Amino acid sequence: MMQVKASFKESLVGAIPNLRAFAVTLTGNVDRADDLVQETLVKAWSKSDSYEEGTHLHAWLFTILRNTFYSEFRKRKREVEDTDGSIVAKLSSHAEQTGKMDLLDFKDALTQLPPDQREALILVGASGFTCEEASVICGCAVGTIKSRVNRARSKLTQILDVESGDDFGPDPTAQAILSTNLPDAKAV
Amino acid sequence: MEMTSDEQAGGDKSRGAVRGKLSTDAQDKIGEKLRGMYETVATEPVPEKFLDLLKSLEEAEQGQKRDEE
Numbered sequence: 001m002m003q004v005k006a007s008f009k010e011s012l013v014g015a016i017p018n019l020r021a022f023a024v025t026l027t028g029n030v031d032r033a034d035d036l037v038q039e040t041l042v043k044a045w046s047k048s049d050s051y052e053e054g055t056h057l058h059a060w061l062f063t064i065l066r067n068t069f070y071s072e073f074r075k076r077k078r079e080v081e082d083t084d085g086s087i088v089a090k091l092s093s094h095a096e097q098t099g100k101m102d103l104l105d106f107k108d109a110l111t112q113l114p115p116d117q118r119e120a121l122i123l124v125g126a127s128g129f130t131c132e133e134a135s136v137i138c139g140c141a142v143g144t145i146k147s148r149v150n151r152a153r154s155k156l157t158q159i160l161d162v163e164s165g166d167d168f169g170p171d172p173t174a175q176a177i178l179s180t181n182l183p184d185a186k187a188v
Numbered sequence: 189m190e191m192t193s194d195e196q197a198g199g200d201k202s203r204g205a206v207r208g209k210l211s212t213d214a215q216d217k218i219g220e221k222l223r224g225m226y227e228t229v230a231t232e233p234v235p236e237k238f239l240d241l242l243k244s245l246e247e248a249e250q251g252q253k254r255d256e257e
Contacts, residue, residue, distance in 0.1 A: 013239065038237075127226070153215055160218075
């Protein structure tokens with residue numbers, strides 16, 4: 001039993017990089033993301049009995065993480081609704097002025113998507129899950145995932161005012177921006 | 189037939205952002221940007237605090253088992 005738990009622990013460690021990447025893209029905030037990962041690990045540890053060996057561990061952990069995120073999100077919902085419109089307006093005008101999308105814009109734009117669309121886009125577009133797997137993680141139909149991904153792409157394009165590949169230059173500052181904490185979107 | 193606010197908003201802009209008619213370029217670039225952001229975090233080493241956390245969870249459990257015996 002002890003050995004089973006030890007190998008479970010190793011698997012958890014192996015999943016942490018992906019959990020963090022999911023959490024950072026989902027929340028747009030490294031500190032919040034790490035809090036989420038921490039909660040996810042604690043929950044996973046205490047629920048390890050309900051994990052079935054041989055099933056997709058990452059999917060199981062992602063499910064715990066997104067459920068944790070949503071229960072927190074519901075608490076913050078009013079705050080988010082209050083600021084949503086003004087940020088979108090600000091971002092759009094910024095994109096028009098510069099005609100160029102940098103990583104800061106992208107990260108903010110991602111934060112402005114409804115969370116269900118953002119989540120679907122990340123799971124399918126970056127985490128490498130199939131739409132079927134994403135539908136299990138999110139507890140919805142496959143078609144719902146597909147339509148959320150489409151709407152997310154469409155909305156991102158609108159917010160960022162992307163018309164062609166020319167809008168995206170090389171991004172030398174990407175690493176620097178990501179390694180520091182961006183101001184929380186609510187503070188804008 | 190469900191019509192969400194997102195879909196309605198999609199009809200307002202014509203430049204490359206119409207739902208279902210996104211340019212492949214724009215889609216590719218969005219995907220690239222997203223994966224870049226994701227991979228930057230995913231390739232960072234596991235922060236020590238998470239290893240410590242798992243270690244303490246493990247130790248707490250082992251301590252508990254010893255107490256029960």
